[in-house]
Amino acid sequence: MEKDKRKIVRTTAWSPGCGSHGGCGFKLEIENGKLVKVEGDECHPWNQGRVCAKGLALTQYVHHPDRVRHPLKRVGARGENKWQQITWEEAFDICEKKLKEIREKYGAESVIFAQGTGRDIGGPITYLCYAYGSPNWVQIGLAGHSCYTPRQGAMFVTNGNYTMADCSQFLEKRYEDPQWVRPNVIINWAQNPINGCFDGFYGHWIVDCMKRGSKLIVIDPRVTWLASRAEIHLQNRPGTDGAIALGMLHVIINEGLYDKEFVDKWCNGFDKLKERVQQYPPEKMAAIAWIKTEDLIRAARLYAQSKPSAIHWGVPIDGNPQGTVVAQAIAHLWSITGNIDIPGGNVIAKAAFGVTTYPFTSQEMADLYGEEMVKKLNELRIGCDRYPMIKGFRGWVQPDVLLEQLETGKPYKVHGAWIQTSNPIGGQAADPKRHLAALQDLDFIVVVDTFHNPTSVALADIFLPAAALSEKESFRNWWWPLTNMVKAVDSGDTKSDWEINLEMANRLTTGPIRFKTVKDLIDDRLKPAGITYDELAKRGSWYAPKDGSSVPYYRYETGMLRRDGKPGFDTPSGKVELYATRYEEWGLDPLPYFVEASESPVSTPELWAKYPLIFASGRRVPVFFHAEHRMIPWLREIVPDPVIEINPQTAKDLGIEDGEWVLAENNHGSAKFKALLTPTAHPKIVSVGHGWWIPEAKPETPGLFDNWEHNCNQLVPMGTQSKSGFGGGAYKTSLCRVVKIGAKDSK
Amino acid sequence: MPRKALMIDYEYCTGCHACEVACKQEHDYPVGKGGIHMNEIMTTLPNGRLRIDYIPFPTAYCDLCAVRTKKKGETTACAKHCQAQVISYDTVAELAKIMENKAHAVMFTPK
Numbered sequence: 066m067e068k069d070k071r072k073i074v075r076t077t078a079w080s081p082g083c084g085s086h087g088g089c090g091f092k093l094e095i096e097n098g099k100l101v102k103v104e105g106d107e108c109h110p111w112n113q114g115r116v117c118a119k120g121l122a123l124t125q126y127v128h129h130p131d132r133v134r135h136p137l138k139r140v141g142a143r144g145e146n147k148w149q150q151i152t153w154e155e156a157f158d159i160c161e162k163k164l165k166e167i168r169e170k171y172g173a174e175s176v177i178f179a180q181g182t183g184r185d186i187g188g189p190i191t192y193l194c195y196a197y198g199s200p201n202w203v204q205i206g207l208a209g210h211s212c213y214t215p216r217q218g219a220m221f222v223t224n225g226n227y228t229m230a231d232c233s234q235f236l237e238k239r240y241e242d243p244q245w246v247r248p249n250v251i252i253n254w255a256q257n258p259i260n261g262c263f264d265g266f267y268g269h270w271i272v273d274c275m276k277r278g279s280k281l282i283v284i285d286p287r288v289t290w291l292a293s294r295a296e297i298h299l300q301n302r303p304g305t306d307g308a309i310a311l312g313m314l315h316v317i318i319n320e321g322l323y324d325k326e327f328v329d330k331w332c333n334g335f336d337k338l339k340e341r342v343q344q345y346p347p348e349k350m351a352a353i354a355w356i357k358t359e360d361l362i363r364a365a366r367l368y369a370q371s372k373p374s375a376i377h378w379g380v381p382i383d384g385n386p387q388g389t390v391v392a393q394a395i396a397h398l399w400s401i402t403g404n405i406d407i408p409g410g411n412v413i414a415k416a417a418f419g420v421t422t423y424p425f426t427s428q429e430m431a432d433l434y435g436e437e438m439v440k441k442l443n444e445l446r447i448g449c450d451r452y453p454m455i456k457g458f459r460g461w462v463q464p465d466v467l468l469e470q471l472e473t474g475k476p477y478k479v480h481g482a483w484i485q486t487s488n489p490i491g492g493q494a495a496d497p498k499r500h501l502a503a504l505q506d507l508d509f510i511v512v513v514d515t516f517h518n519p520t521s522v523a524l525a526d527i528f529l530p531a532a533a534l535s536e537k538e539s540f541r542n543w544w545w546p547l548t549n550m551v552k553a554v555d556s557g558d559t560k561s562d563w564e565i566n567l568e569m570a571n572r573l574t575t576g577p578i579r580f581k582t583v584k585d586l587i588d589d590r591l592k593p594a595g596i597t598y599d600e601l602a603k604r605g606s607w608y609a610p611k612d613g614s615s616v617p618y619y620r621y622e623t624g625m626l627r628r629d630g631k632p633g634f635d636t637p638s639g640k641v642e643l644y645a646t647r648y649e650e651w652g653l654d655p656l657p658y659f660v661e662a663s664e665s666p667v668s669t670p671e672l673w674a675k676y677p678l679i680f681a682s683g684r685r686v687p688v689f690f691h692a693e694h695r696m697i698p699w700l701r702e703i704v705p706d707p708v709i710e711i712n713p714q715t716a717k718d719l720g721i722e723d724g725e726w727v728l729a730e731n732n733h734g735s736a737k738f739k740a741l742l743t744p745t746a747h748p749k750i751v752s753v754g755h756g757w758w759i760p761e762a763k764p765e766t767p768g769l770f771d772n773w774e775h776n777c778n779q780l781v782p783m784g785t786q787s788k789s790g791f792g793g794g795a796y797k798t799s800l801c802r803v804v805k806i807g808a809k810d811s812k
Numbered sequence: 813m814p815r816k817a818l819m820i821d822y823e824y825c826t827g828c829h830a831c832e833v834a835c836k837q838e839h840d841y842p843v844g845k846g847g848i849h850m851n852e853i854m855t856t857l858p859n860g861r862l863r864i865d866y867i868p869f870p871t872a873y874c875d876l877c878a879v880r881t882k883k884k885g886e887t888t889a890c891a892k893h894c895q896a897q898v899i900s901y902d903t904v905a906e907l908a909k910i911m912e913n914k915a916h917a918v919m920f921t922p923k
């Protein structure tokens with residue numbers, strides 16, 4: 066093949082590389098077979114030419130000297146960081162042999178298949194997991210599985226589908242499309258979206274709407290930039306989002322501000338909801354949330370009286386004590402005001418052309434793998450016996466139950482782990498030391514990643530190097546439009562997640578081999594769109610449907626939401642279920658309610674006396690995603706250290722100066738941070754970033770890249786999951802105290 | 813040639829740092845050197861609320877993307893990638909006209 070000296074390749078961003086939840090159209094500039102520059106694709110409706118800081122640093126990620134570029138076999142003890150380079154054939158052979166041995170001896174369920182946050186990994190990891198025959202697809206250590214799925218589940222039971230604040234993202238012409246109406250008001254709830262593209266939502270779409278006149282209500286414990294631009298800012302106590310939602314429902318219902326016609330025609334259970342919310346008057350809810358009653362009331366009125374208005378939210382909702390209940394209450398807000406699937410409201414998100422990248426609902430799982438298979442998997446999936454919602458919604462293992470099972474070996478022992486694009490020990494796992502101890506017992510662990518990290522060094526027996534986004538063929542259909550990733554440069558001796566997992570699946574499957582190449586597999590998944598991988602690439606790597614069920618609006622009237630083609634919502638009753646019959650079926654309260662976190666100023670006053678600050682982890686910055694990117698010079702330069710945001714008065718009382726190293730500690734553990742004194746912090750709440758391990762520090766145990774110095778999840782316990790099994794991870798609600806540890810520049 | 817400049821609509825600058833990295837990529841600037849530096853300014857308003865403003869400042873290393881703008885006729889790297897689309901590159905006269913209608917804006921004339 067003749068090498069072009071310089072060429073432009075249009076592709077889609079979805080990890081590894083810029084890392085985040087992705088969707089940007091990229092124009093990659095390739096010179097002599099090497100990636101030299103990233104530009105945004107102006108024609109792409111998703112990002113319209115822009116690329117964020119992480120994407121613009123892609124060349125430094127792809128060409129990074131520390132990237133692992135060949136398969137490795139551990140030669141020392143786990144944690145010694147001693148490796149031997151092996152070939153892919155050797156690596157695949159070892160994995161095949163070990164995994165077959167474990168399956169024969171203990172059953173396929175005794176191997177868990179772990180991913181990190183939802184990205185390009187969801188497709189390949191589930192494909193391999195199910196081909197091997199294990200039901201155990203998991204995010205290790207994600208307490209309460211408190212990310213996305215709780216909200217998704219609540220919307221599924223209430224609205225029958227996922228919804229998003231309508232920023233015209235389902236229209237090819239975007240803001241220019243005459244069908245679109247800008248939301249008059251957007252509630253930006255528990256997220257700072259300007260930091261990236263969380264949950265597949267390009268954060269700056271909110272700013273695009275503001276520039277077109279949308280007003281904001283911001284609900285956030287911190288004074289973010291968005292909060293400083295909001296009409297109303299509710300600076301609430303973490304873990305009280307449910308109280309605010311119930312208080313707002315109280316106002317909207319009792320003052321008659323809801324959409325009566327919509328409620329009569331399209332909702333069930335309104336009277337029961339009305340009765341329930343009487344327990345939650347705004348005065349009481351505001352006091353719980355540490356906000357002013359009049360602000361709560363004003364927010365409720367402004368939202369309800371500004372139709373169309375939209376709600377955009379983030380992962381802290383899931384971490385509320387009863388995450389699925391809080392999400393349900395918030396879904397009721399857009400439901401009773403009739404702000405659902407209307408222009409400028411909360412628009413229903415459906416995958417373009419119905420193409421599935423990886424299963425987002427149980428129905429999609431059944432469509433991909435068959436009803437029988439799903440039933441079989443659910444019998445042994447970890448957590449299914451205890452939590453009907455875990456069994457009834459999607460295919461995840463319940464992570465808190467997994468940890469117990471790792472420790473007790475009951476009801477069955479886990480023997481192996483395939484950990485791919487995930488660094489639980491340095492990232493998402495709450496109580497990471499407990500996880501490390503529990504995982505060390507396993508017979509065989511594979512880690513697939515791009516760089517070594519605390520998890521790979523501590524645990525991997527085999528390390529498989531993954532290709533970056535510019536080096537692989539894949540596809541993405543996280544709603545809209547349908548996109549793919551093109552192999553713009555050679556991947557060297559690395560392989561894509563899909564390549565690795567297809568090869569392993571074909572070696573391990575007990576059924577027929579369906580696909581020889583990744584392209585065959587993608588072509589099969591793309592069939593509903595009537596397009597092949599190559600054709601999609603030729604179109605510039607994106608394809609937007611002109612009509613069909615993924616194109617808004619008012620689809621509950623046209624019958625586009627239900628499989629039977631009847632008008633209505635895709636719920637058992639065909640209505641928006643304010644009274645959730647699916648929750649009832651799962652043994653849960655069908656109506657929303659409020660509970661305190663298990664550790665909080667209210668529920669544990671004695672602990673609060675000792676640890677008088679709320680420890681909110683997971684503070685995002687625009688230059689890192691989770692536990693990634695600390696080794697990228699252009700990004701690390703912007704945020705060099707793990708910081709803790711402290712209100713200046715609080716810091717003064719503690720004798721802490723700006724830039725000084727401090728220790729945050731509580732009944733669960735401790736970690737070190739650099740104090741950042743800022744009036745954006747509430748006097749009683751400190752915020753820290755997560756995922757801080759130091760790539761330039763010593764890799765081997767015990768240090769693991771200074772993981773135990775800075776990993777904030779040491780202060781977060783496991784075992785606080787919601788009654789549904791989804792939600793409740795105390796990532797934002799632990800208590801702590803902050804103490805001085807010394808001079809400015811020492812650690 | 814009329815003088816060219818950058819205008820920042822700082823009512824909407826979110827402080828996302830994309831302009832900084834865009835500039836670094838464009839010029840292959842190493843750590844410690846950059847054509848634009850984002851600043852944070854906090855003001856307590858008379859009503860007690862905090863106002864946060866972000867203003868990127870083009871440094872001595874800003875060459876208004878000479879190669880890109882002159883040879884290729886494109887806009888500057890920072891303007892193209894600005895996440896909030898608040899950076900405009902044009903002549904001083906044109907930008908001054910746009911500024912008339914902005915709530916908050918500032919013009920920089922790097923050389």
Ligand code: SF4
Pocket residue numbers: 078079083084085086087088089112116117118119120121261262267
């Ligand atoms: S916005 Fe998301 S997809 Fe786009 S470059 Fe940034 S991280 Fe990547």
Ligand code: SF4
Pocket residue numbers: 818834835838847848870871873874875876877888889890891
């Ligand atoms: S105009 Fe070009 S050189 Fe100047 S700050 Fe922007 S990107 Fe950098």
Ligand code: SF4
Pocket residue numbers: 824825826827828829830831832850866868893894895896897898899
């Ligand atoms: S890219 Fe734009 S929004 Fe972001 S900091 Fe720079 S000027 Fe501000």
